[in-house]
Every structure is written in C-alpha cells, then in structure tokens.
Amino acid sequence: MTERLLIGSGNPGKQREYRELLAGLDLDLVVPADLVPVPSEPEETGATFAANASHKARAYAAVSRLRTVADDSGLEVDALRGAPGLRSRRFFGEEATPAERNAKLLALLEGVEARGARFVCVVALASPDGHVELFDGEVRGEIALAPKGEHGFGYDPLFVIAGDGRTMAELPAEEKHRISHRGLAVAKLRVHLGGKPR
Numbered sequence: 001m002t003e004r005l006l007i008g009s010g011n012p013g014k015q016r017e018y019r020e021l022l023a024g025l026d027l028d029l030v031v032p033a034d035l036v037p038v039p040s041e042p043e044e045t046g047a048t049f050a051a052n053a054s055h056k057a058r059a060y061a062a063v064s065r066l067r068t069v070a071d072d073s074g075l076e077v078d079a080l081r082g083a084p085g086l087r088s089r090r091f092f093g094e095e096a097t098p099a100e101r102n103a104k105l106l107a108l109l110e111g112v113e114a115r116g117a118r119f120v121c122v123v124a125l126a127s128p129d130g131h132v133e134l135f136d137g138e139v140r141g142e143i144a145l146a147p148k149g150e151h152g153f154g155y156d157p158l159f160v161i162a163g164d165g166r167t168m169a170e171l172p173a174e175e176k177h178r179i180s181h182r183g184l185a186v187a188k189l190r191v192h193l194g195g196k197p198r
Helices: 012-021 049-064 098-108 173-179 181-192
Strands: 003-007 027-030 067-077 116-126 132-143 159-161
Touching: 003 012, 003 049, 012 173, 012 181, 049 067, 049 116, 049 132, 067 181, 116 181, 132 181, 173 181
Parallel strands: 003 027, 003 067
Antiparallel strands: 067 116, 116 132, 132 159
C-alpha cells in the first residue's frame, strides 16, 4: 500500500526538490496545502538546524497524522562568523525577497577576499507518535562576486561550489541533487525509506 508522506514545508522550491529527490519511491507525496484544514507553518525557534527540522516535522506529523519530512537548512559564511546561518531566510528581514537577500549579502561582503561558505541541511522524518530520524548533508564553497544562474532558489545564485566553479543556480536540477546539501541529506533519507540512492 502506497504511504502518504507529508512534505512539511510551504516553500514551493523545497516542495519541488523533495518531489524530484524522492521520485521513484512508493510514496504519495502531499504538501500542507493539500490538507484540510491547512496547517500553519511551525515557527523555527530552535538553536540548531536539527532542532528546527525536528520541531517542524513533529508539529506537522502531529496535526496531519502522517509521517512527515521537514528540514532546516542555511548558508554559513566564514567571514560573517557563520551568518546568516539558522536565520538564512529571515536574516535580512521577514519581507526581503531572494534577490534582496542576495544583494544585501553581497553588500556585507564588499571588499572581503576570503569568501568561504557552506550550505548545511538537516532533514527530519517524524512519525505521528513523535519519533524522529535525522539525516544531514553539507557542501563547501564560496560566495560569488555577483549572482549567476537561473535555477534553484534562495542563495543558490551566489554559492560557488568548491572545485566546480559554477554556482548552485547554474546547475541543472539532476546535477544539483547529486551534490547539494539537501540532495546529500535526502539521499540518506531515501535509503532509510527503502529506496536506492539517486
């Protein structure tokens, strides 16, 4: 029997990536907007990526009574002592668009030569009884001098992958999924769910 699995995120970019990353498994993937009533997105109040991912997955699983996958991910820039980090989406203001966030990050790094950074992702799989399994991934790189690429979302146009020279936003989806922080974490989740790595 096909299991319904909730993707615990209202972010269309994340939802799309999860559908691609979990393709081929015997799962009926649903999102919060598919539920009645539509649950509100849990607040990220934890002190770590793992805590936030676990909280979101547990909250959605408790409301939906479905196993739920949720993650917390972020960009950590060495020159900014790990910022924007846990607050990557909100660091430059709740209402800032992705383009505005990227522009503000570039402004903060103006004149900075050492631009090392990493993308981090922790994926949580929660059962309605509150049990959680965690899967993590990270990728090193540096911050570009200007945005490049049309794919991806968030800070992808600024993140140059170590040893590659392209930004995350320049990669086709299939290639991005093999090397991205979320792709690496979800590859571990796929195996846990009985699938083969992509």
